[in-house]
Amino acid sequence: MSDALVQDRVSDAPDYTPRQSAVLEEALRLLVEGGDRALTTAAIARAANCSKESLYKWFGDRDDLLAAMVSWQAAKVRVRTSSAMPADSADFRRRLEEFASDLLTVLSGDVSLALNRLAIGQASRNDSRLGGLVLKRGRDAIRQRASALLRSGLDMGHLEFTDIDRAYRALYGLVVGDLHVRMLLGDEPAGADRDFRGQAQRAIGQFFRLYGTADPEGEPSGKNHNQH
Amino acid sequence: MSDALVQDRVSDAPDYTPRQSAVLEEALRLLVEGGDRALTTAAIARAANCSKESLYKWFGDRDDLLAAMVSWQAAKVRVRTSSAMPADSADFRRRLEEFASDLLTVLSGDVSLALNRLAIGQASRNDSRLGGLVLKRGRDAIRQRASALLRSGLDMGHLEFTDIDRAYRALYGLVVGDLHVRMLLGDEPAGADRDFRGQAQRAIGQFFRLYGTADPEGEPSGKNHNQH
DNA sequence: ACGGAACCGTACCGTACGGTACTCTATTGC
DNA sequence: GCAATAGAGTACCGTACGGTACGGTTCCGT
Numbered sequence: 001m002s003d004a005l006v007q008d009r010v011s012d013a014p015d016y017t018p019r020q021s022a023v024l025e026e027a028l029r030l031l032v033e034g035g036d037r038a039l040t041t042a043a044i045a046r047a048a049n050c051s052k053e054s055l056y057k058w059f060g061d062r063d064d065l066l067a068a069m070v071s072w073q074a075a076k077v078r079v080r081t082s083s084a085m086p087a088d089s090a091d092f093r094r095r096l097e098e099f100a101s102d103l104l105t106v107l108s109g110d111v112s113l114a115l116n117r118l119a120i121g122q123a124s125r126n127d128s129r130l131g132g133l134v135l136k137r138g139r140d141a142i143r144q145r146a147s148a149l150l151r152s153g154l155d156m157g158h159l160e161f162t163d164i165d166r167a168y169r170a171l172y173g174l175v176v177g178d179l180h181v182r183m184l185l186g187d188e189p190a191g192a193d194r195d196f197r198g199q200a201q202r203a204i205g206q207f208f209r210l211y212g213t214a215d216p217e218g219e220p221s222g223k224n225h226n227q228h
Numbered sequence: 229m230s231d232a233l234v235q236d237r238v239s240d241a242p243d244y245t246p247r248q249s250a251v252l253e254e255a256l257r258l259l260v261e262g263g264d265r266a267l268t269t270a271a272i273a274r275a276a277n278c279s280k281e282s283l284y285k286w287f288g289d290r291d292d293l294l295a296a297m298v299s300w301q302a303a304k305v306r307v308r309t310s311s312a313m314p315a316d317s318a319d320f321r322r323r324l325e326e327f328a329s330d331l332l333t334v335l336s337g338d339v340s341l342a343l344n345r346l347a348i349g350q351a352s353r354n355d356s357r358l359g360g361l362v363l364k365r366g367r368d369a370i371r372q373r374a375s376a377l378l379r380s381g382l383d384m385g386h387l388e389f390t391d392i393d394r395a396y397r398a399l400y401g402l403v404v405g406d407l408h409v410r411m412l413l414g415d416e417p418a419g420a421d422r423d424f425r426g427q428a429q430r431a432i433g434q435f436f437r438l439y440g441t442a443d444p445e446g447e448p449s450g451k452n453h454n455q456h
Numbered sequence: 457a458c459g460g461a462a463c464c465g466t467a468c469c470g471t472a473c474g475g476t477a478c479t480c481t482a483t484t485g486c
Numbered sequence: 487g488c489a490a491t492a493g494a495g496t497a498c499c500g501t502a503c504g505g506t507a508c509g510g511t512t513c514c515g516t
Contacts, residue, residue: 054463057462120348121349125265127414131414169405174398174401178404184359185351185363185367186355192393206438279493280475281495284476290473
Protein backbone atom coordinates (compact mmCIF):
# COMPACT_ATOMS: atom_id res chain seq x y z
CA MET A 1 0.00 0.00 0.00
CA SER A 2 2.95 2.27 -0.49
CA ASP A 3 1.24 4.12 -3.29
CA ALA A 4 -2.51 4.31 -3.60
CA LEU A 5 -2.54 6.12 -6.92
CA VAL A 6 -1.80 3.22 -9.21
CA GLN A 7 -5.01 1.27 -8.84
CA ASP A 8 -5.73 1.55 -12.52
CA ARG A 9 -2.26 0.74 -13.76
CA VAL A 10 -3.33 -2.43 -15.48
CA SER A 11 -6.29 -0.83 -17.23
CA ASP A 12 -4.46 -0.10 -20.43
CA ALA A 13 -0.78 -0.11 -19.75
CA PRO A 14 1.15 0.54 -22.96
CA ASP A 15 4.18 -1.65 -22.30
CA TYR A 16 6.28 -0.76 -25.30
CA THR A 17 9.42 -2.54 -26.39
CA PRO A 18 12.68 -0.62 -26.01
CA ARG A 19 12.79 -0.05 -29.74
CA GLN A 20 9.29 1.38 -29.79
CA SER A 21 10.13 3.55 -26.80
CA ALA A 22 13.12 4.92 -28.65
CA VAL A 23 10.89 5.71 -31.61
CA LEU A 24 8.41 7.50 -29.38
CA GLU A 25 11.25 9.41 -27.80
CA GLU A 26 12.47 10.60 -31.16
CA ALA A 27 8.93 11.53 -32.13
CA LEU A 28 8.59 13.62 -28.98
CA ARG A 29 11.86 15.34 -29.77
CA LEU A 30 10.63 16.15 -33.25
CA LEU A 31 7.35 17.46 -31.89
CA VAL A 32 9.06 19.70 -29.35
CA GLU A 33 11.49 21.08 -31.86
CA GLY A 34 9.27 21.59 -34.86
CA GLY A 35 5.68 21.40 -33.76
CA ASP A 36 3.06 19.22 -35.32
CA ARG A 37 4.14 20.15 -38.85
CA ALA A 38 7.44 18.43 -38.25
CA LEU A 39 5.73 15.31 -36.99
CA THR A 40 5.24 13.51 -40.27
CA THR A 41 5.57 9.78 -40.56
CA ALA A 42 8.50 10.18 -42.90
CA ALA A 43 10.27 12.51 -40.48
CA ILE A 44 9.69 10.17 -37.56
CA ALA A 45 10.98 7.22 -39.52
CA ARG A 46 14.04 9.16 -40.58
CA ALA A 47 14.76 10.44 -37.09
CA ALA A 48 14.29 7.05 -35.50
CA ASN A 49 16.18 5.14 -38.19
CA CYS A 50 13.28 2.90 -38.94
CA SER A 51 10.98 2.40 -41.88
CA LYS A 52 7.54 3.84 -42.21
CA GLU A 53 6.24 0.34 -42.66
CA SER A 54 7.51 -0.56 -39.19
CA LEU A 55 5.81 2.48 -37.75
CA TYR A 56 2.49 1.34 -39.11
CA LYS A 57 3.08 -2.21 -37.97
CA TRP A 58 4.01 -1.18 -34.45
CA PHE A 59 1.55 1.59 -33.81
CA GLY A 60 -1.18 1.18 -36.38
CA ASP A 61 -2.48 4.50 -37.57
CA ARG A 62 -0.75 7.84 -37.33
CA ASP A 63 -3.30 8.87 -34.75
CA ASP A 64 -2.47 5.75 -32.81
CA LEU A 65 1.14 6.83 -32.83
CA LEU A 66 0.22 10.23 -31.44
CA ALA A 67 -1.82 8.54 -28.75
CA ALA A 68 1.10 6.30 -27.98
CA MET A 69 3.29 9.37 -27.56
CA VAL A 70 0.91 10.75 -24.97
CA SER A 71 0.72 7.48 -23.09
CA TRP A 72 4.45 7.03 -23.19
CA GLN A 73 5.19 10.52 -21.93
CA ALA A 74 2.57 10.21 -19.18
CA ALA A 75 4.07 6.92 -18.07
CA LYS A 76 7.51 8.51 -18.01
CA VAL A 77 6.46 11.42 -15.83
CA ARG A 78 4.67 9.33 -13.21
CA VAL A 79 5.53 11.36 -10.17
CA ARG A 80 6.92 9.93 -7.02
CA THR A 81 3.92 9.85 -4.73
CA SER A 82 6.07 10.18 -1.64
CA SER A 83 4.16 7.41 0.09
CA ALA A 84 4.26 8.57 3.70
CA MET A 85 1.55 10.69 5.23
CA PRO A 86 2.56 14.22 6.10
CA ALA A 87 4.06 14.35 9.58
CA ASP A 88 2.94 17.66 11.01
CA SER A 89 1.35 20.86 9.85
CA ALA A 90 4.56 22.41 8.58
CA ASP A 91 5.35 19.25 6.68
CA PHE A 92 1.90 19.27 5.15
CA ARG A 93 2.30 22.82 4.01
CA ARG A 94 5.67 22.04 2.53
CA ARG A 95 4.14 19.13 0.65
CA LEU A 96 1.49 21.38 -0.78
CA GLU A 97 4.10 23.90 -1.84
CA GLU A 98 6.10 21.14 -3.41
CA PHE A 99 3.05 19.97 -5.31
CA ALA A 100 2.39 23.49 -6.55
CA SER A 101 5.96 23.98 -7.62
CA ASP A 102 6.02 20.62 -9.37
CA LEU A 103 2.78 21.47 -11.12
CA LEU A 104 4.19 24.69 -12.50
CA THR A 105 7.38 22.95 -13.55
CA VAL A 106 5.52 20.17 -15.34
CA LEU A 107 3.07 22.46 -17.09
CA SER A 108 5.84 24.68 -18.38
CA GLY A 109 7.92 21.78 -19.66
CA ASP A 110 8.73 21.57 -23.35
CA VAL A 111 7.17 18.19 -23.89
CA SER A 112 4.07 18.96 -21.90
CA LEU A 113 3.45 22.15 -23.81
CA ALA A 114 4.05 20.48 -27.15
CA LEU A 115 1.73 17.57 -26.40
CA ASN A 116 -0.98 19.84 -25.06
CA ARG A 117 -0.70 21.99 -28.17
CA LEU A 118 -0.97 18.93 -30.34
CA ALA A 119 -3.98 17.57 -28.48
CA ILE A 120 -5.73 20.92 -28.42
CA GLY A 121 -5.10 21.43 -32.09
CA GLN A 122 -6.74 18.10 -32.82
CA ALA A 123 -9.55 18.58 -30.33
CA SER A 124 -11.84 19.99 -32.99
CA ARG A 125 -11.73 16.86 -35.12
CA ASN A 126 -11.55 13.20 -34.15
CA ASP A 127 -14.04 13.82 -31.37
CA SER A 128 -11.01 15.00 -29.40
CA ARG A 129 -9.53 11.60 -28.78
CA LEU A 130 -6.06 12.92 -28.00
CA GLY A 131 -7.54 15.57 -25.78
CA GLY A 132 -9.36 12.99 -23.74
CA LEU A 133 -6.18 11.00 -23.43
CA VAL A 134 -4.19 14.00 -22.24
CA LEU A 135 -6.90 14.80 -19.75
CA LYS A 136 -7.00 11.24 -18.45
CA ARG A 137 -3.29 10.54 -18.41
CA GLY A 138 -2.02 13.94 -17.42
CA ARG A 139 -4.58 16.13 -15.80
CA ASP A 140 -6.43 13.49 -13.83
CA ALA A 141 -3.20 12.01 -12.54
CA ILE A 142 -2.17 15.37 -11.15
CA ARG A 143 -5.63 15.89 -9.76
CA GLN A 144 -5.54 12.60 -7.92
CA ARG A 145 -2.19 13.35 -6.39
CA ALA A 146 -3.53 16.68 -5.18
CA SER A 147 -6.76 15.17 -3.99
CA ALA A 148 -4.91 12.64 -1.88
CA LEU A 149 -2.94 15.45 -0.33
CA LEU A 150 -6.03 17.52 0.30
CA ARG A 151 -7.83 14.58 1.88
CA SER A 152 -4.98 13.90 4.23
CA GLY A 153 -4.97 17.57 5.14
CA LEU A 154 -8.64 17.32 5.91
CA ASP A 155 -8.16 14.18 7.99
CA MET A 156 -5.34 15.71 9.98
CA GLY A 157 -7.30 18.86 10.64
CA HIS A 158 -5.08 21.23 8.71
CA LEU A 159 -7.72 21.95 6.11
CA GLU A 160 -11.44 22.49 6.23
CA PHE A 161 -13.71 21.92 3.24
CA THR A 162 -16.76 19.96 2.22
CA ASP A 163 -16.37 19.73 -1.55
CA ILE A 164 -12.96 18.46 -2.48
CA ASP A 165 -13.50 19.29 -6.14
CA ARG A 166 -14.06 22.93 -5.35
CA ALA A 167 -11.05 22.97 -3.08
CA TYR A 168 -8.93 21.48 -5.81
CA ARG A 169 -10.23 23.95 -8.32
CA ALA A 170 -9.26 26.84 -6.07
CA LEU A 171 -5.86 25.30 -5.44
CA TYR A 172 -5.19 24.81 -9.14
CA GLY A 173 -6.43 28.26 -10.01
CA LEU A 174 -4.35 30.02 -7.39
CA VAL A 175 -1.24 28.13 -8.41
CA VAL A 176 -1.50 28.26 -12.18
CA GLY A 177 -3.72 31.23 -12.96
CA ASP A 178 -3.67 31.87 -16.68
CA LEU A 179 -0.03 30.94 -17.01
CA HIS A 180 -0.71 27.66 -18.74
CA VAL A 181 -2.92 29.01 -21.50
CA ARG A 182 -0.55 31.90 -22.01
CA MET A 183 2.35 29.54 -22.48
CA LEU A 184 0.28 27.37 -24.79
CA LEU A 185 -0.32 30.45 -26.90
CA GLY A 186 3.40 30.99 -27.18
CA ASP A 187 3.95 33.62 -24.52
CA GLU A 188 6.97 32.70 -22.50
CA PRO A 189 6.69 33.70 -18.86
CA ALA A 190 8.40 36.95 -18.02
CA GLY A 191 10.78 37.46 -15.15
CA ALA A 192 8.45 37.26 -12.18
CA ASP A 193 6.54 34.35 -13.63
CA ARG A 194 9.64 32.20 -13.80
CA ASP A 195 9.96 32.06 -10.01
CA PHE A 196 7.91 28.90 -9.63
CA ARG A 197 9.05 28.38 -6.05
CA GLY A 198 7.90 31.80 -4.92
CA GLN A 199 4.75 31.60 -6.97
CA ALA A 200 3.94 28.26 -5.39
CA GLN A 201 4.52 29.51 -1.87
CA ARG A 202 2.36 32.55 -2.44
CA ALA A 203 -0.44 30.50 -3.90
CA ILE A 204 -0.36 27.98 -1.08
CA GLY A 205 -0.44 30.83 1.40
CA GLN A 206 -3.58 32.13 -0.23
CA PHE A 207 -5.03 28.64 -0.36
CA PHE A 208 -4.54 28.26 3.39
CA ARG A 209 -6.29 31.54 3.98
CA LEU A 210 -9.27 30.09 2.15
CA TYR A 211 -9.30 26.52 3.35
CA GLY A 212 -6.88 26.35 6.28
CA THR A 213 -8.02 25.84 9.85
CA ALA A 214 -6.88 28.05 12.71
CA ASP A 215 -3.99 25.69 13.09
CA PRO A 216 -1.56 27.16 15.66
CA GLU A 217 1.54 25.82 13.94
CA GLY A 218 0.14 25.94 10.45
CA GLU A 219 0.85 29.52 9.46
CA PRO A 220 4.24 31.14 9.64
CA SER A 221 2.36 33.48 11.97
CA GLY A 222 2.93 37.08 11.06
CA LYS A 223 5.86 38.11 8.96
CA ASN A 224 6.12 36.96 5.38
CA HIS A 225 2.43 36.32 5.37
CA ASN A 226 2.51 36.62 1.60
CA GLN A 227 -0.72 38.47 1.57
CA HIS A 228 -1.78 40.86 -1.20
CA MET B 229 -13.87 59.71 -20.64
CA SER B 230 -16.77 57.34 -20.90
CA ASP B 231 -14.48 54.45 -21.65
CA ALA B 232 -10.84 54.40 -20.75
CA LEU B 233 -10.10 51.09 -22.37
CA VAL B 234 -9.96 52.16 -25.96
CA GLN B 235 -6.85 54.25 -25.91
CA ASP B 236 -5.19 52.03 -28.46
CA ARG B 237 -8.11 51.71 -30.83
CA VAL B 238 -6.37 53.41 -33.69
CA SER B 239 -3.20 51.39 -33.35
CA ASP B 240 -4.17 48.76 -35.91
CA ALA B 241 -7.88 48.83 -36.40
CA PRO B 242 -8.92 46.32 -39.06
CA ASP B 243 -11.81 48.24 -40.59
CA TYR B 244 -13.08 45.65 -43.03
CA THR B 245 -15.63 46.22 -45.74
CA PRO B 246 -19.02 44.57 -45.24
CA ARG B 247 -18.14 41.98 -47.84
CA GLN B 248 -14.91 41.11 -46.11
CA SER B 249 -16.71 40.94 -42.82
CA ALA B 250 -19.19 38.51 -44.32
CA VAL B 251 -16.30 36.38 -45.54
CA LEU B 252 -14.68 36.40 -42.12
CA GLU B 253 -18.00 35.47 -40.58
CA GLU B 254 -18.34 32.48 -42.87
CA ALA B 255 -14.77 31.49 -42.13
CA LEU B 256 -15.47 31.59 -38.42
CA ARG B 257 -18.53 29.44 -38.93
CA LEU B 258 -16.48 26.92 -40.86
CA LEU B 259 -13.83 26.90 -38.16
CA VAL B 260 -16.33 26.35 -35.38
CA GLU B 261 -18.11 23.58 -37.21
CA GLY B 262 -15.22 21.67 -38.65
CA GLY B 263 -12.05 22.75 -36.91
CA ASP B 264 -8.93 23.88 -38.67
CA ARG B 265 -9.11 21.02 -41.17
CA ALA B 266 -12.29 22.51 -42.58
CA LEU B 267 -10.69 25.91 -42.91
CA THR B 268 -9.16 25.57 -46.36
CA THR B 269 -9.07 28.44 -48.77
CA ALA B 270 -11.30 26.54 -51.18
CA ALA B 271 -13.87 25.84 -48.46
CA ILE B 272 -13.90 29.46 -47.34
CA ALA B 273 -14.36 30.67 -50.90
CA ARG B 274 -17.17 28.20 -51.47
CA ALA B 275 -18.92 29.06 -48.22
CA ALA B 276 -18.62 32.78 -48.79
CA ASN B 277 -19.48 32.63 -52.49
CA CYS B 278 -16.33 34.31 -53.53
CA SER B 279 -13.26 33.27 -55.47
CA LYS B 280 -10.03 32.19 -53.95
CA GLU B 281 -8.33 34.94 -55.90
CA SER B 282 -10.44 37.51 -54.10
CA LEU B 283 -9.47 36.00 -50.77
CA TYR B 284 -5.83 36.48 -51.56
CA LYS B 285 -6.42 39.97 -52.83
CA TRP B 286 -8.36 41.03 -49.75
CA PHE B 287 -6.42 39.34 -47.02
CA GLY B 288 -3.06 38.45 -48.52
CA ASP B 289 -1.77 35.19 -47.21
CA ARG B 290 -3.78 32.43 -45.62
CA ASP B 291 -2.10 33.26 -42.31
CA ASP B 292 -3.17 36.85 -42.80
CA LEU B 293 -6.71 35.64 -43.20
CA LEU B 294 -6.49 33.72 -39.93
CA ALA B 295 -5.13 36.80 -38.24
CA ALA B 296 -7.97 38.81 -39.71
CA MET B 297 -10.43 36.34 -38.24
CA VAL B 298 -8.96 36.88 -34.80
CA SER B 299 -9.01 40.65 -35.11
CA TRP B 300 -12.53 40.62 -36.46
CA GLN B 301 -13.86 38.41 -33.71
CA ALA B 302 -12.07 40.45 -31.04
CA ALA B 303 -13.54 43.65 -32.42
CA LYS B 304 -16.98 42.08 -32.42
CA VAL B 305 -16.80 40.98 -28.77
CA ARG B 306 -15.59 44.34 -27.41
CA VAL B 307 -17.39 44.29 -24.10
CA ARG B 308 -19.44 47.14 -22.83
CA THR B 309 -17.16 48.75 -20.28
CA SER B 310 -20.07 50.05 -18.26
CA SER B 311 -18.50 53.49 -18.01
CA ALA B 312 -19.60 54.61 -14.56
CA MET B 313 -17.58 53.96 -11.43
CA PRO B 314 -19.09 51.48 -9.01
CA ALA B 315 -21.46 53.21 -6.63
CA ASP B 316 -21.07 51.42 -3.33
CA SER B 317 -19.52 48.25 -2.00
CA ALA B 318 -22.41 45.99 -2.99
CA ASP B 319 -22.37 47.44 -6.47
CA PHE B 320 -18.66 46.87 -6.71
CA ARG B 321 -19.03 43.27 -5.68
CA ARG B 322 -21.81 42.79 -8.20
CA ARG B 323 -19.60 44.24 -10.90
CA LEU B 324 -16.85 41.80 -10.03
CA GLU B 325 -19.30 38.92 -10.13
CA GLU B 326 -20.56 40.11 -13.46
CA PHE B 327 -17.03 40.26 -14.78
CA ALA B 328 -16.37 36.73 -13.59
CA SER B 329 -19.55 35.42 -15.12
CA ASP B 330 -18.85 37.18 -18.40
CA LEU B 331 -15.35 35.77 -18.40
CA LEU B 332 -16.61 32.22 -18.04
CA THR B 333 -19.23 32.79 -20.71
CA VAL B 334 -16.75 34.21 -23.18
CA LEU B 335 -14.12 31.55 -22.59
CA SER B 336 -16.63 28.77 -23.11
CA GLY B 337 -18.02 30.24 -26.31
CA ASP B 338 -17.81 28.25 -29.51
CA VAL B 339 -15.88 30.84 -31.44
CA SER B 340 -13.50 31.62 -28.61
CA LEU B 341 -12.66 27.97 -28.13
CA ALA B 342 -12.20 27.40 -31.84
CA LEU B 343 -9.93 30.41 -32.27
CA ASN B 344 -7.89 29.54 -29.21
CA ARG B 345 -7.50 25.99 -30.48
CA LEU B 346 -6.39 27.30 -33.83
CA ALA B 347 -3.90 29.73 -32.33
CA ILE B 348 -2.51 27.17 -29.93
CA GLY B 349 -2.18 24.60 -32.66
CA GLN B 350 -0.12 27.07 -34.66
CA ALA B 351 1.86 28.32 -31.70
CA SER B 352 4.65 25.86 -32.33
CA ARG B 353 5.39 27.17 -35.79
CA ASN B 354 5.23 30.72 -37.18
CA ASP B 355 6.82 32.00 -33.99
CA SER B 356 3.30 31.93 -32.60
CA ARG B 357 2.01 34.93 -34.46
CA LEU B 358 -1.63 33.99 -34.05
CA GLY B 359 -1.05 33.20 -30.40
CA GLY B 360 0.35 36.65 -29.81
CA LEU B 361 -2.61 38.17 -31.53
CA VAL B 362 -5.09 36.20 -29.43
CA LEU B 363 -3.21 37.19 -26.31
CA LYS B 364 -3.17 40.84 -27.29
CA ARG B 365 -6.69 41.13 -28.66
CA GLY B 366 -8.46 38.79 -26.29
CA ARG B 367 -6.61 38.13 -23.11
CA ASP B 368 -5.13 41.57 -22.57
CA ALA B 369 -8.46 43.23 -23.25
CA ILE B 370 -10.08 41.16 -20.53
CA ARG B 371 -7.17 41.82 -18.25
CA GLN B 372 -7.46 45.56 -18.69
CA ARG B 373 -11.16 45.52 -17.97
CA ALA B 374 -10.47 43.58 -14.79
CA SER B 375 -7.56 45.78 -13.84
CA ALA B 376 -9.68 48.90 -14.12
CA LEU B 377 -12.22 47.28 -11.85
CA LEU B 378 -9.59 46.21 -9.35
CA ARG B 379 -8.03 49.66 -9.31
CA SER B 380 -11.34 51.34 -8.62
CA GLY B 381 -11.91 48.82 -5.83
CA LEU B 382 -8.57 49.78 -4.40
CA ASP B 383 -9.31 53.48 -4.68
CA MET B 384 -12.68 53.13 -3.02
CA GLY B 385 -11.26 51.08 -0.19
CA HIS B 386 -13.03 47.84 -0.94
CA LEU B 387 -9.88 46.02 -1.86
CA GLU B 388 -6.40 45.96 -0.49
CA PHE B 389 -3.38 44.94 -2.52
CA THR B 390 -0.01 46.22 -3.61
CA ASP B 391 0.63 44.24 -6.78
CA ILE B 392 -2.29 44.45 -9.16
CA ASP B 393 -0.87 41.75 -11.40
CA ARG B 394 -0.85 39.27 -8.56
CA ALA B 395 -4.35 40.26 -7.58
CA TYR B 396 -5.53 39.76 -11.13
CA ARG B 397 -3.81 36.42 -11.33
CA ALA B 398 -5.59 35.25 -8.20
CA LEU B 399 -8.88 36.57 -9.49
CA TYR B 400 -8.51 34.83 -12.82
CA GLY B 401 -7.39 31.59 -11.23
CA LEU B 402 -10.22 31.48 -8.74
CA VAL B 403 -12.77 32.18 -11.44
CA VAL B 404 -11.53 29.97 -14.23
CA GLY B 405 -9.45 27.29 -12.58
CA ASP B 406 -8.55 24.64 -15.12
CA LEU B 407 -11.88 24.91 -16.90
CA HIS B 408 -10.49 26.69 -19.93
CA VAL B 409 -7.76 24.21 -20.73
CA ARG B 410 -10.14 21.34 -20.11
CA MET B 411 -12.61 22.76 -22.59
CA LEU B 412 -9.80 23.41 -25.06
CA LEU B 413 -8.93 19.74 -24.81
CA GLY B 414 -12.47 18.82 -25.73
CA ASP B 415 -13.93 18.13 -22.30
CA GLU B 416 -17.30 19.78 -22.08
CA PRO B 417 -18.09 21.04 -18.60
CA ALA B 418 -20.22 18.69 -16.55
CA GLY B 419 -23.31 19.68 -14.63
CA ALA B 420 -21.85 21.74 -11.81
CA ASP B 421 -19.38 23.47 -14.10
CA ARG B 422 -22.14 24.86 -16.26
CA ASP B 423 -23.43 27.10 -13.49
CA PHE B 424 -21.31 30.09 -14.42
CA ARG B 425 -23.28 32.43 -12.24
CA GLY B 426 -22.81 30.37 -9.08
CA GLN B 427 -19.22 29.65 -9.96
CA ALA B 428 -18.56 33.33 -10.40
CA GLN B 429 -20.17 34.26 -7.09
CA ARG B 430 -18.22 31.62 -5.22
CA ALA B 431 -14.96 32.72 -6.82
CA ILE B 432 -15.57 36.38 -6.04
CA GLY B 433 -16.42 35.46 -2.47
CA GLN B 434 -13.07 33.75 -2.16
CA PHE B 435 -11.33 36.65 -3.85
CA PHE B 436 -12.78 39.04 -1.28
CA ARG B 437 -11.54 36.83 1.51
CA LEU B 438 -8.06 37.23 0.07
CA TYR B 439 -8.05 40.84 -1.02
CA GLY B 440 -11.10 42.45 0.54
CA THR B 441 -10.91 44.99 3.33
CA ALA B 442 -12.91 44.70 6.51
CA ASP B 443 -15.61 46.58 4.69
CA PRO B 444 -18.73 46.62 6.87
CA GLU B 445 -21.13 46.46 3.96
CA GLY B 446 -18.86 44.53 1.68
CA GLU B 447 -19.56 40.96 2.78
CA PRO B 448 -23.00 39.43 2.95
CA SER B 449 -21.93 38.97 6.57
CA GLY B 450 -22.60 35.46 7.73
CA LYS B 451 -24.95 33.23 5.86
CA ASN B 452 -24.15 32.10 2.37
CA HIS B 453 -20.57 32.92 2.99
CA ASN B 454 -19.68 30.57 0.16
CA GLN B 455 -16.75 29.26 2.07
CA HIS B 456 -15.24 25.80 1.59
C1' DA C 457 23.77 -24.30 -43.41
C1' DC C 458 19.28 -22.99 -44.41
C1' DG C 459 14.76 -20.92 -44.21
C1' DG C 460 12.08 -17.41 -42.44
C1' DA C 461 10.90 -13.48 -39.93
C1' DA C 462 11.90 -8.78 -38.85
C1' DC C 463 13.07 -4.65 -40.66
C1' DC C 464 15.49 -0.71 -43.03
C1' DG C 465 15.58 2.25 -47.02
C1' DT C 466 13.30 3.83 -50.84
C1' DA C 467 10.17 4.16 -54.30
C1' DC C 468 5.48 4.75 -55.29
C1' DC C 469 0.42 6.21 -55.29
C1' DG C 470 -3.59 8.91 -54.38
C1' DT C 471 -5.17 12.83 -52.41
C1' DA C 472 -5.53 17.37 -50.69
C1' DC C 473 -4.03 21.81 -49.99
C1' DG C 474 -1.99 26.68 -50.92
C1' DG C 475 -1.48 29.65 -54.38
C1' DT C 476 -1.88 31.39 -59.39
C1' DA C 477 -3.88 32.07 -63.96
C1' DC C 478 -7.59 32.48 -66.99
C1' DT C 479 -12.35 33.20 -68.67
C1' DC C 480 -16.70 35.15 -68.34
C1' DT C 481 -20.16 38.18 -66.28
C1' DA C 482 -21.94 42.28 -63.91
C1' DT C 483 -21.46 46.71 -62.26
C1' DT C 484 -19.65 51.38 -62.49
C1' DG C 485 -17.87 55.79 -64.29
C1' DC C 486 -17.90 58.72 -68.26
C1' DG D 487 -23.49 53.05 -75.02
C1' DC D 488 -18.80 51.79 -73.78
C1' DA D 489 -14.53 50.87 -71.85
C1' DA D 490 -12.76 49.43 -67.51
C1' DT D 491 -12.62 47.42 -63.26
C1' DA D 492 -14.09 43.86 -59.82
C1' DG D 493 -15.08 39.61 -58.97
C1' DA D 494 -17.10 34.68 -59.38
C1' DG D 495 -16.11 30.24 -61.01
C1' DT D 496 -12.91 26.93 -62.55
C1' DA D 497 -8.97 24.91 -64.06
C1' DC D 498 -4.33 24.25 -63.05
C1' DC D 499 0.39 23.56 -60.74
C1' DG D 500 3.69 22.23 -57.36
C1' DT D 501 4.26 20.24 -53.19
C1' DA D 502 3.67 17.51 -49.23
C1' DC D 503 1.66 14.11 -46.65
C1' DG D 504 -0.48 9.42 -45.22
C1' DG D 505 -0.28 4.97 -46.37
C1' DT D 506 1.45 0.81 -49.12
C1' DA D 507 4.61 -2.13 -51.72
C1' DC D 508 9.04 -3.96 -52.75
C1' DG D 509 14.00 -5.19 -52.72
C1' DG D 510 17.87 -6.02 -49.83
C1' DT D 511 19.99 -7.13 -45.33
C1' DT D 512 20.50 -8.87 -40.76
C1' DC D 513 19.46 -12.00 -37.24
C1' DC D 514 17.45 -16.02 -35.10
C1' DG D 515 15.82 -20.77 -34.61
C1' DT D 516 16.50 -25.33 -36.08
